[in-house]
Each structure stands twice: as C-alpha cells, then as structure tokens.
Amino acid sequence: GAVVSQHPSRVICKSGTSVKIECRSLDFQATTMFWYRQFPKKSLMLMATSNEGSKATYEQGVEKDKFLINHASLTLSTLTVTSAHPEDSSFYICSARDLMAGENTGELFFGEGSRLTVL
Amino acid sequence: GQNIDQPTEMTATEGAIVQINCTYQTSGFNGLFWYQQHAGEAPTFLSYNVLDGLEEKGRFSSFLSRSKGYSYLLLKELQMKDSASYLCAVLDSNYQLIWGAGTKLIIKP
Numbered sequence: 001g002a003v004v005s006q007h008p009s010r011v012i013c014k015s016g017t018s019v020k021i022e023c024r025s026l027d028f029q030a031t032t033m034f035w036y037r038q039f040p041k042k043s044l045m046l047m048a049t050s051n052e053g054s055k056a057t058y059e060q061g062v063e064k065d066k067f068l069i070n071h072a073s074l075t076l077s078t079l080t081v082t083s084a085h086p087e088d089s090s091f092y093i094c095s096a097r098d099l100m101a102g103e104n105t106g107e108l109f110f111g112e113g114s115r116l117t118v119l
Numbered sequence: 120g121q122n123i124d125q126p127t128e129m130t131a132t133e134g135a136i137v138q139i140n141c142t143y144q145t146s147g148f149n150g151l152f153w154y155q156q157h158a159g160e161a162p163t164f165l166s167y168n169v170l171d172g173l174e175e176k177g178r179f180s181s182f183l184s185r186s187k188g189y190s191y192l193l194l195k196e197l198q199m200k201d202s203a204s205y206l207c208a209v210l211d212s213n214y215q216l217i218w219g220a221g222t223k224l225i226i227k228p
C-alpha cells in the first residue's frame with residue numbers, strides 16, 4: 001500500500017516555542033491531506049483538511065493561527081504548532097488520499113504520528 | 120447529528136473468535152471503514168464496505184447492512200498481537216470520515 005511518512009515521531013519542547021511536523025507521501029501524490037489530533041483514550045479528531053496550493057480548511061473550534069498548515073506540494077504538508085503550551089501536548093497524525101486511486105475510494109493512508117510534549 | 124456507536128471495551132481469549140459491532144447514523148453514506156490502532160501508533164486500514172454483505176480477508180471479516188445502519192468486524196483465531204483498538208468510521212455524503220470512539224480489544228492467554 002501507499003506510504004505516508006511523518007516526522008518527527010516524538011518532540012519535547014518548552015512552552016512558548018513553535019514546533020513543525022512534516023507529513024510526506026512517499027510513493028504517491030496527494031492533493032488532500034488531513035491532520036488529526038488524538039487525546040488519550042479518545043478517537044481521532046479532525047483538525048483540518050489541507051489542500052495543495054490553497055488554504056487549509058479548519059474544523060470548528062480549531063485555531064488556525066495556532067495550528068498553521070502549509071501544503072506546498074503534492075507530497076508534503078506541514079503542521080506548525082505556534083507558541084505551544086502544555087495543553088497542546090497530544091498525538092498528532094496526518095493522513096492522505098492517493099490521487100490515482102480517486103477521491104471517491106476514501107481510503108486514507110496514515111503517517112506514523114507525532115507525539116508532542118510541551119513542558 | 121451524526122453518530123457512530125461501538126462498545127468501549129471487549130475481552131476475548133487467544134484462539135477464539137470475537138465480533139465487534141458498529142451502528143451508525145450519518146448524513147449520507149459512502150462506505151464504512153474499519154481501522155486497527157495499537158497504543159501510541161497510527162491507525163492501519165483493515166477493511167472497506169460499501170455494499171451489503173460480508174467481506175472476508177484472512178482472519179478478519181467485515182459485514183455491512185446499510186438498511187440497518189450496522190456493521191461488524193469479525194476476528195478469528197485471535198492472537199495476542201490483535202490486542203488493539205478497533206475504529207469504525209463512515210464516509211458521509213460530503214466524503215468526510217466520521218469516526219467512532221473505538222473499541223479496545225483485550226486478548227487473554
């Protein structure tokens with residue numbers, strides 16, 4: 001199956017700093033990537049939909065100035081957590097659809113996830 | 120509103136069979152997915168059903184009844200490595216994935 005690589009897998013930072021997480025589709029092109037956040041013992045929460053070459057679409061309640069998303073190419077989307085605080089500590093996961101598989105199949109390929117800890 | 124229900128936790132014995140149910144109420148339907156997620160890892164794709172019936176894939180099978188808004192994931196010959204959370208997700212009319220909270224499956228020797 002298609003491979004999505006996410007980096008870094010773990011990051012620890014001080015409160016007030018910014019952290020960038022990268023999501024790459026390694027062997028396919030993805031016009032659409034999704035960013036999720038998962039709280040302990042909870043299901044995935046969609047944060048935003050990232051579209052190549054245009055602005056991301058954020059879900060209600062997600063601060064777009066706090067979580068900056070850039071989808072500069074068909075294989076790379078980045079999520080930057082700006083001025084991170086301890087409550088931003090979470091597991092962040094990206095996923096992508098394979099362009100060649102068609103939008104309607106819906107199958108998503110997930111990155112490995114990034115665990116962010118803000119001290 | 121949109122809603123997906125699945126049991127919070129289930130326990131089964133190694134070598135046995137377990138069925139995890141999922142019921143859904145969504146605005147439109149374009150398919151139902153099952154994902155497996157081990158603790159601290161990203162979900163991995165297990166199955167996709169868009170037509171009624173049973174889809175078998177090795178030890179795992181998934182069933183769908185659109186008229187009942189119901190699906191189940193059947194795991195046979197359980198192994199210890201099957202201990203994980205199993206997420207049911209529905210693709211709605213806007214092709215957005217609606218996720219269930221997941222079922223934590225505990226396998227005992």
